Amino acid sequence: MSVIRSAGLRGFRATVAELGGDAEELVAACGLPVAALDTDDLLVPDQAVGAVLELAAHRLDCPDLGLRMAHRQDLDMLGPLALAIRNATSLRAVLECTSRYLFVHARSLSLTMEPDPYGDRGVIALRYGVTAPGLPTPVQGTDLGLAFVHRTIARLTGDRYGLRSVELPYRPPAPIRAYEEFFGAPVRIERPAALLRAPSSLANRPLSGGDENLHRLAMAFLAEQSGDAAAAIAPRVRTTLQKLLGTTAPEIDAVARLLTVHPRTLQRRLAAEGTGFAAILDEVRRDEARRYLTTTDMPMSQVASLIGLSEQSVFTRCCQRWWGATPTAVRRGKAG
Template identity: 25%
Template structure:
């Protein structure tokens, strides 16, 4: 299984509140880990897994709480799964729910994968990261195990507990601290990180199952970009969509968000047969066509959302892409949305005439 260095920013859900409870400034922690502040609000964005692990490592050191990752995972619980949770909850049995988790986990995390192995009467749900030499990885592994336990409790009942929690690394703190956090002691230096439970739990039915709703969710998730594919260009486009409105969509900023240096990013894009400028143009084109279908976005707003300092710059670029003006494109493709742009155009004409009279 190939390593992919990105995870959804959804992984940070609840982080700000928990970090604050630990006496930390969450924005400062993100800055120290070189993660953008908007990651706390834009959960559909992507962040470098290496930076995510570094964030957890920084937080445990700054707070003095060695079990920061474990406790954050217990705090986040099932919320960290986002829309995937609806798919999991609408499975018919626990086994099918875990299959959905395993099959769709790459939508949210390209740096790790979920395993479900059966050995006699024991099932092992594992969290495996391909690249093991990452500072802060033990924090991320403990967090994942805690989230997994919370998921099974949500499916089976609050009183459920695994037969064993497995952690690939040695204990990060004394046994009493782990017992206090989890209610029991994990097994350390194990062959993988995860937990074991009786296979009898797999056949338990889920009372929340709704076959029709499950199919709708499956169709929606099919349209999401998987983070497991080795497609650097798609990740650059995701970042550009989030960075353009702030006017910071530079190759340096994108490379920094991906934990690459600029030359490495440009070289890798060249190897994929593209370039940063080409991806920037393609992203702006897609966004422009989408915005032109929205009657509530003005030309001035559209220009800003696409990272242009003025409307004329956007119009020149649009004409270069499509050999037509934005207004002409909208007349041809979205005739019902003309009034807004026509109004903008007329206002600009009146404004120019007014300036000429003066």
């Protein structure tokens, strides 16, 4: 069974309520837990998500439901992939990391950059769709996915990015003009695949505000996410904190986002393993502090900053608690 994070249902409750429907009744009818409406981190069957979108569109007589939901979704729903995207320095890097790691969000979805199907060398095609063979194309789910990709690119580039056309592999139930108003481009129906066609120069467009170090860090965590999600989480928290120290605030929300879990879920899993976030952070700071003190001659203020402490005086108090000695004594080897 292929699954998707329940973040894919962001905006469903509000959109259905706006249309006069009952979101909880609809998800229950498709075998989804009601909790999936209000949390991002449940893993639910992607076919059930597609089914509830189709059911809602039918019962509420809203053929453009997917487009409407897209207005209520943002990058944050992608967890650590969002961090990698936001800190990419070019749109090509955004597309590459999304193509590589979209499966972390949804196992059966893909986004790939391909040559233009019409042979125009000045155009690239962004192909979105279900990778599992034999599955029908979900109309509302595909509408939602293409709309989300379109709005994300527009936000990252800060303008209308030159979309040439939208290709749909079906005859949509909503009027074509609704799609063309949403995308601001011609829409072609009953094509071989779901595509956004854009200028090939778009891939090389630089993006402002990105942090290359955070992008690499997020990519490293995405690579780790491809492993066993059921494994003990405390070692992963420790590794995450070691990499975060000195780059960004080592807060539980940031760590949870990188590990694609809710902060409360992270706290519960750590408690089940007999530890807690604060305890792990303290241990990582202690170990990193000893390493810096005994292997470098960095100023104490710099060591404090590198382990995420705002003041040298706080660092001194921590050293007294950890080893019963000052940082200088630890550096001279006069502490246990």
